[in-house]
Amino acid sequence: MGNTIDRILNPRRLAVIGASNDPLKRGYRAIKTLLADRYRGEILPINPRAPEILGLRSYSTIEAAPGEIDLAIVCTPAAAAPEVIEGCGRKGVLGALLLAGGFSEASEAGRVLEERTLEVARRYGVRLIGPNTNGLFSARLDCNAIAWFDIPRGPLALLANSANVILSIVVEAQHHGYFGLSTILSVGNQTDIQFHEYLDAFAADPGTGVVVCYVEGFKNAPAFLAAARRITPEKPIVMFLSGRSAEGKRAARSHSGSLAGDYAVGSGTLVQAGVTLVTEAQQLFPVAEALSLFPPMRGKRVAVLSEGGGVITIAAEALAARGMELATLDSRTQARIHAIVPAASAISNPVDAGGGTDPRATYYGSISRAILEDPNIDALLLVGFFGGYGRRYGDEEAAVEKQVAVELGELMRAHGKPVMVQSHYADYRTEALDILRKGGVPFQRHIEIAVHCLAAAAQYHASRRRIVASCATHPAALPAVREIVARARAAGRSALLETEARATLVAAGVPMPANLLLRSPEDAARAAQLFGGQPIALKVVSKDVLHKSEAGAVRLGVRGETAIADGVRAIHDSVLAHVPGALIEGVLATPMAPRGVELIVGVTRDPQFGPVVMFGLGGIFVEAIRDVVFRSVPIALEDAHEMVGGIAFKALLDGVRALPAVDRDAIALLLVKVSALAAAHPEIAEIDLNPVIAHAGGYTVADARAILAAQ
């Protein structure tokens, strides 16, 4: 399949259906651009009347054209699509690119037309790109079917829900001059071929080194996640995913009709699959360039080198904001720097080699060497006016600077550590910067963007290592859980009772506190015996009580037989007063949870991304803050640790005031077990453990709910 799509995207012979000699028509411009870009395949214009178009022999129908055809570029109006695809099918064309709009994005009639077209395509095995697309560009055979000129070539494959965003990046590449495109796909309505299939084709394309995606909505998010997970260990995927805000969702819907999903779910599962997400469109191109140039970044420890202050402060702030580390240089490295520039203002990191007003581009080479040899450092960031020495200080300094530019590229490769340059002179593309970039070192005008590139590299390579090392095996279903679910369904319930939810967790290997279901006040003696003098919590177990606290169905800190019996009675009375006729299974007695940090662990089935496990901070306020992360199930232990370390206020897990630090290993294991349960049991739609009280000795699941999938 990948092979078919590769042939469609890089066609050796293509037909232009609706080819025209009228320069205002798309069927003219398509051929014009193909010729202008010196397409290295064969063009077969299809036109029922004209015998020749733009100097090429034309055919009346596609079936009349000779030989195999990989791609048909369809320039005819929407209404003709089913018939055109029928012709393609009979001819055995591999794929068709439907340029016209007026399908499902436009009207109900268009939707029907799109379905009919797809049905014809499926019948004959013709794969469709679009409809409602601006076209395709692929560099391998110089197939420019997107009708824009001067597209720079390079390792970047671009996949987008928006032609406007594609244009923005193409213009950026044109002005940039160093980094260009291998493939461009304006995916259109994704009626047939969808994001993930293009991804697989890019994975196999030797001309593609990095993929940039602009996504307003997925048609098949789980397939995308699976494809991304296959590809990201080899090639980075840099993505802007819309839907962070209600406003963004609304705009995306008005544009592409896409229903953006929950951003927290989307971003969590995409990061899990190794995707590099950016939240600003301006980061797409710089990050893609940097990831395609950098050697693997081993950690987050960045050294900053400058001549002069101010910029080192800005760099330090930006690195801290992005979660990078300014590791202190080894004392031997510091001694070496001191020997190179005795008057240096700072040598521990950031390094400020300034102190005077004399030009000293030469220092950058020797100091960079010392820094890159330091085992405490994973990457080097130069900030300030490197790239401008020649311009500022004349020819002699320019020669030195150019030599240093060569050295920086060599050093990056020799040490296998990213080198990034921020230069005040970036917009001037000085000779030194040109040499630098040709040597593989990217440069940026602004510190924040440069830092973002390094942070993205650190995150990408950490994801790569995680994906390669970890393997979440698909867990087997548990007979005990099947039985619990079957019994609940037999009883006509769509949710498990708390006792059943707890039993399910126990079956999944989750340690649960001792508990006892008291069927009547008379069971108080057994409870008192089991729990001794420790205070316990009592709460009703009843399918008819949804809000236990409001129904007076919870008693906390109860101690001793008499109090327990009183509590059970009071709960019965209160429940029956609130919910007359409620069916009460009993009252659940559990020990009071020890003090700790309130967490939430849950499972939901996301309408786009499928089953996901959630982790976050609990408690009434923090829940409103919604500091939660998601991953697709099942997860590996490494994923679980990333989840625990991935919440915004993770500092709260390290001990707050009187509370001890949370046992992260235990929580990670809980996440793995709950995710395995969700993966193996699609019949359980939702799980909600809230709160999970985490403490130094582990955790206590204080409440457990589970909702069954609709049958």
Place this chain on the structure above:
Amino acid sequence: MGNTIDRILNPRRLAVIGASNDPLKRGYRAIKTLLADRYRGEILPINPRAPEILGLRSYSTIEAAPGEIDLAIVCTPAAAAPEVIEGCGRKGVLGALLLAGGFSEASEAGRVLEERTLEVARRYGVRLIGPNTNGLFSARLDCNAIAWFDIPRGPLALLANSANVILSIVVEAQHHGYFGLSTILSVGNQTDIQFHEYLDAFAADPGTGVVVCYVEGFKNAPAFLAAARRITPEKPIVMFLSGRSAEGKRAARSHSGSLAGDYAVGSGTLVQAGVTLVTEAQQLFPVAEALSLFPPMRGKRVAVLSEGGGVITIAAEALAARGMELATLDSRTQARIHAIVPAASAISNPVDAGGGTDPRATYYGSISRAILEDPNIDALLLVGFFGGYGRRYGDEEAAVEKQVAVELGELMRAHGKPVMVQSHYADYRTEALDILRKGGVPFQRHIEIAVHCLAAAAQYHASRRRIVASCATHPAALPAVREIVARARAAGRSALLETEARATLVAAGVPMPANLLLRSPEDAARAAQLFGGQPIALKVVSKDVLHKSEAGAVRLGVRGETAIADGVRAIHDSVLAHVPGALIEGVLATPMAPRGVELIVGVTRDPQFGPVVMFGLGGIFVEAIRDVVFRSVPIALEDAHEMVGGIAFKALLDGVRALPAVDRDAIALLLVKVSALAAAHPEIAEIDLNPVIAHAGGYTVADARAILAAQ
């Protein structure tokens, strides 16, 4: 004073001390740049030996030079400074610019030298710029004493702790081509003239329209705040303040020796004074440019206009992230847009006038007019390829586009609403963009930066309105509070007892819950009578007990005479067991606070910014999240409302789960009262109301502490 500094910054006659004929020396380059920039004043080289320097008559000493001298540019080494300033003093020079480093930033000996120099300067009334500065540029008389070439002229005054940051912005201005500088000041060690005095001079300078500051640390933050408050209603101040992270603080310290203060305090008080803070250096120049061009922005409601989707989604996400509003266009406006482009993909806001592939620059003019006439809209953002029509579609479309560019400037002025353009073609500076910018409409390459400019404008103009409308009168001291403090001091205490802190708040007009100090268990009857059956809290009042909970000195939910008496006894016993010999004033009885949102209100004396009032979320976790805002005291009611609406998780104030919405007016009034208390009573160093339980009916101050200032 402002006038003197204005003369120093724009000298009509200046001396160059240490003038030289050696091209490698600063005393040569200083004169060279002044001549190259056609300085319109008179240059008096001072050199004991050379009779002529660079063709100018030279004098052996400054005293030998004729006439009045406004500024001496001192190029001699640090060690000579006291003697040189002595000469300046005798001559009656107004100001001296000390270029040399080697003062307090370098060593203890340097610090002593700097103090001696300052002492001489003070004796003679010579004002000092620097030392350790890269110099000064001022456009009025083309006084370029910073030794860089080709500085573009414009309304931007630049004030910075870092020559490197200044250079970055100068290079940005050079490349930008439309926006330049009125004054540049590398402030150096700020031994004498400090940030705020320069600010006052900029305020009076007709050539300055906007100030950009890069600040690593203030020498006199309260003076800066006062100056900023005077200036920002007239001229925006755009600032990057370092110190957001420990890493940034460390880097700033290694660079300028600055001790960055608490960023939350600094940013809160600066915003209060109308300063526009940016957190990325890349935003400084674009925001300054936009603020200097835009008419006042009346609110946060932005309309987005594009031809084509994708970019409208990105714009919507960016606007939401910056707290801007995408207000729906009036139905009449929508009808007008529909009439202009019947096929438009979206007309409510964002507006997507696309739908086909034809060029249509002309639509931008008429649609922009309709949008700007809409009363629901405060500003217009164009995104996409405006500026590139001519380049893409040829001369005919170029002519239309240029006409629209003219119109957009006219529309902005006619409607007094900011218009901002993001163009994929910004880097190409097309003719249309050139016309646009000359007509006063700024353009940017990236959506996020364009949005940031609009957000900064909305915030700046809101601050202006607040500062002009509000006036926090300095409150008078309260006799009752003075008495409480005097009594506490007489008793040898450095903190108030809780009863005293409560009485202080009552004196300041803060409604406090009823309370009773129980001196012995026998007082329980009075308490039972006062509080009736409601549950009360008991806690010890003792200067010797710092951690009440740990000392077992708090009992909650106590009800009825017997329980109260038992509680008082238990507290006595427990306190004496924990703190043998503790002096117990009694046990304070207060009603249990109703359920509500836990808040913190406090006062501290910041070492840099002076007395500040703090507001934030309380509770054990949320405190660790540290969601707090600060303002200088006293505050106006408008400041208090900005504080309440300024915390990150303000959504928690609008009602969470079972909790009702907080009464924001009541909380704002509490902040005003506490801030007045702090302003009028410097003898109270700190106040800590934690928690304040906010509820629909107001609030309950559940605990109050106050620490006295050292005497």
